[in-house]
Amino acid sequence: MRSRVWFGRVLPALFGITLLAFGVARADGIDDPLRAPTLNAFKGKTVAFLPLSMGFDLTEGWGAMMKHQADELGYKFEIRDPNWNTDAGAQALTQLISEKPDIIVVHNPDVQSYARLLKKAEAAGIAIIQVNMKSATPTQYYVGADWIGLGERAANEVVKACAPGKGPSTKIAIVQGALTAAASIYQIKGVDNVLSKHPEIKVVSNQAADWDASKARAVTQTVLQQNPDLCGIIGFWDGQDTGTGAAIREAGKTGKVFLITSGGGAKSACENLENGTFSADTSYDVPGQGRDINSAIRAILEDKAATKDLRVVLYTPLRVLTKADVKPGACWTPQSLFE
Amino acid sequence: MKIALTQERIVFALAVLLFAGFAIVLPNFLTAGNVLTLIRGVSVLGILGLGMAVVVIGRGIDLSIVANMAISVAWTLDMADRGVPLGVALSLGFGFVVLMGLITGFLVAYVEIPPLFATLAMGAFIYGFGRAALLSQDVIQMPAHAGILNLAGTGHVLGVPMPIILLAVASLLAFLFLRYTRPGRTIYGFGDNLQAARITGLSVRPMQVAQYVISGIVAFAAGIITATAVESMNTRIVNGTLIYDVILVVVLGGVGLSGGKGGVRNVLVGTLLIGVLLNGMTIMDVQYTVQNVVKSLILLVAIVVDSLVNPRDEQTAQQGDI
């Protein structure tokens, strides 16, 4: 696995250097024989992006970065937005397969839904880059968070904060996303991995809030009522956990209950860290993911044959942000993506 | 005296039973704090239920209520985020729900589209229009300078959370409106028998339009409470099951979908049952899919008992009454 990551990282980097070299070569006024073929490799190519839905920080961030690169290198970039509807997404993917773009960047809703279609797409000669959610079908590239690792990381932080004697108690609560969502299932797996080794930590509530802040708020409020000495809460998505944080604040326990959540690391995450809504936020670094996706796209378009049999997994380096880490540049905004 | 077994009484009895049961079984259930949390948890649902009830009593249904709530408030927040003065943003958001209510009402009253479809279509339209034309994000964050508006979701009066106070105020207003005002009685009139009401000379159509405007305004208010409580508005709730929950609290308490029956009390009874259930089951750490099943089964029991106690007759059943 390590070597693959290394390989996947270095390859795009090499391209970057090559491109840089062209830039230098041009400055000297010498016509580089490699330049035209390289740039021509992008002409007339098509990259399609199939997110879960546009309109939230992750997909908007990736989309903006992919579009930026496409405009620079002159290939065609299309977004097919199924708006959270898995059936529409499956249909859009089916449709894309019949249209045969060069690359499809897929944001899977879960491990299952697109598995068979992705196999078909690869059989049809389309390169597939999966983003942030691995399908049961491995494809050329996977770029995204390691969800089990994310869960482990969050659990470790809570175990640290709520170790016997450190917090008011060893009671913690878990606020999942949608029960059946893969991101949720994998995170809970990671959390379980850690907690099974720490029997002293007591989970008093393990509820799903359906990615909905209001529901998270209601659940947290009830849990805090029942367990005024609650020590920590593991939340699964920062968008949803603004509600969890609001319930903590309303109970007057800001700073007393350790709330760790995760997300794409957009500006709102930093704001919530700063005002104490979140104690910690694990960021999977959308700008970094965007760069990785772009490198993968370049590598494939450059030489489809060479990358054909690759199976590259690029796990995003996770970053745990706390209030101390909040400084300009720690979180991204749509404007900061290209700086 | 014989007490007739209506759906409302059945549900109320169920709620009381459950409440008593939880109070005995769960140690911290019967504390002031938990009871407030319990009601606080369903106050927005109750407020939306009141808006829905006004429409349902007038033999309609408003499936666009959640879309109205999400989009109008999200748009308001988005404008405030971008520097529009809060007052202006709020007025525009309010204007939006009124306009949408007018359109829906027009479609139902004058074009004579069945309410189920008019509001289904309007719900799709409002959400789509909002997402495509007004908002660029799914989740709109609350601006930092919202000031007193925040009180709607997070304030307290004498230790009682603001949403509960607002639910009480809304209930009182709805009660007075439905019971003592001319438009309120008109709604019962045409909800019971549209043709008769029209022949009697009641101004049915304008009141039908007004119903949807009212439910839109209620949605806006509920949205403000929701948004200020969690400092954001997530437009994805439109695709969720909230709308079914709203219908649930309305019909659970015995507001008949065929119109003309029920009132504020019924909505509150339904809301109470749901509140007790959700709170108790969350304390017991029951998974929410199981909570859904329990919730639905209780509704099913309520309507089955109601149907057995007050059977519908083939001779008097209304055509197209689903």
Added chain:
Amino acid sequence: MVETSAPTGADDAAAEAAAARPRFSDTLVRLRYTLIPDHVVGEILTKRWVDNAAPALFLVLVIATFGTLLPDFFSIGSLTSSLRQLGEFGCVVLAMMIVLVAGGIDLSVGSVFALGNFTALLLMNVLNTPAWVALVAVLAVCGLVGLVNGVLIGFLRLRAFLTTLVTLIIVRALVDMLLLRYATAITAGSPDSSVWDFVGDGSIGPVPFSIVVLLVLVIGGHVLLSRSRPGWRVMAVGGSRRSAHNAGISVRRTVCGTYVISGLLVGLSGFMYAARLSSAGAETGVGLELQALTAAILGGNSLGGGRGSTGKALMGAITVLVITNGVVRLGMQSGAGSMILGIILILAITVDVRWLKNRYKVLNKVYVSPAYNRLPPAPETAAGSGSPYAVNDKLRDVEIIGLGVVEGPEDVIFDRRDDLYCGTRHGDLVRFLAPDYTRHEVFAHIGGHPLGMQFDRDENLVVCVGGMGLYKVAPDGEVSKMTDETNRTPFKINDDARLRLTDDCDIAPDGRVFFSEGTMRYEMHSWPVDALESRGNGRFCVYDPRTNTTRTIIRDVLFANGVCLASDKQSFMYAETWGCRVRRYHFDGPKKGRIEDVLPNLPGYADNINRASDGNYWLALVGMRSPPVDLALQMPGFRRRMARRIAPDEWLYPNINTGCVVKFDESGRILDALWDLGGKNHPMITSMREHKGYLYLGGISNNRIGRYRIPGADPTWNGYDAYWGARA
């Protein structure tokens, strides 16, 4: 019937002048109203299938729009991939449609779809059963959910909306719980079944398997729904639950059945979806109920029941899929699809609602479509003019039979025992007993209004029944149908196979019955409106009892009326009411197939024709012509405006209040005319029958039968013996 003002002399003169020489503009008018088939519009509007016009138009518009916007919309690959999805979605819409038609709604389809999908994958991927076992299991499971819905809604009579809402939530929760447990196992397994692969991936010819399934269901479902007993029950329950209940249909079982069918169809759809995608995602089928409902309604199936078809469901399904997929492919912003769908749904329902509400108003306005009808100037009827038609008062003192007993004796006839028969508008045949005709009895009850009558050789009474057809009444009063349909004219929009207004008949010696049908465009009660049209909607048919077949022999008759066989028994005289003439048609012999004018220009509207004792013929004129009406008949545009702009009881109708009886011979000479000028005893005459020296008179809106003594007539002559020969 209502004439606005008495025509002045100047108008008369103008009318006559206009009638005398046809102008060029008249020719243009005639051509305009002959060549352009205005009547087709009204006839199309009466068809139930025009309901599909608006949905079909939407479908075409949507396809055209997206076809233009998306360059490869019509490419084979693109179509095939959309079609597979259509097969699955179409089944769900069919399920929704069948429930809607019976007056219910099924919100649980989305969850049941997910349950079907899950069950199929569990059986195939984890338990590795054969595909057919999986299919049966899926159908059983989903049918069971449908049965639960059906029992709750049908038998316990819960509200469909709430009940299926509850099953929607419960089944969804169930699927979620099952998925948590089995999702990993499902992902790991891969079934090895060629049948399974064929269901998901295979095609029959170029057509994907799921589409074949859908087409079979659409066609089979249409036949079932529109042409089978169970289908009619479903339609009846949806159309009017109460009437269906009172008619003895088991409403509860029928309603329950629709939910079971819905469950089965959705299960089948889930099975095909599972085979195609093998995806056990938690989001499967979320929101499908609203999509299916939208599709069903867009196609024109109405909420509340009674109106719907599989074709409508298919149109709706295609429209919705094209829109949702098209919007995603256009790469439009999130929400654009939802917005467009919302707008289209509002537009479609608006059109549908307004259409249903106004269809009959429009139909009433455009159905009457007048044509050009130019009559020669009417013969003189003034007293003392020397005209054979000159008015007199011979009928003033007719005797009255059955006053107040009969209503609407259009025709009268005698049997060999001198008993008198007539029909009434209550649908009875009444018999007045000889000799004094004061006693009467109901001879037979037919149900429709009996019009023209004739005895056949075996003394069966052959009766033309308005709205029903040709019937036979045996001497013991037993009624049996002879025919109620004839051969259908190809490409005619109104179904002219059915007989609407059989009017009069006569019987050839070989037993063939020649009968007239007044008009094919109007029902019995609105027959005078046909005069406004004067289009030639009548026809003559022949029924042959030897082969039990009916054929149309003369078409385009301006209200076909009286029929009477001529003396040669190879031709018959017939009356053409709005054409004001009597003609003769040769059905056998040397002139076979020829038509000759006998009385080409009558002063009134010809009705029944019967034989007289002296070998000549009696002819009833139901009403007399008047110059304004004659002029109006040459002005179809005027009559059209009239029909559209003013209420039907204000229209200008021909006079059918006052008429007369004339006697003519085969050469077309008028021998006698009998009038009741004062209108005292018997002004309206639609039929007359000579019997033993008397003439008996019938009228379709009279409450009596008249009896006139014919001076010098043979007092022993009776029609039966004279025609069929005397018997012992």
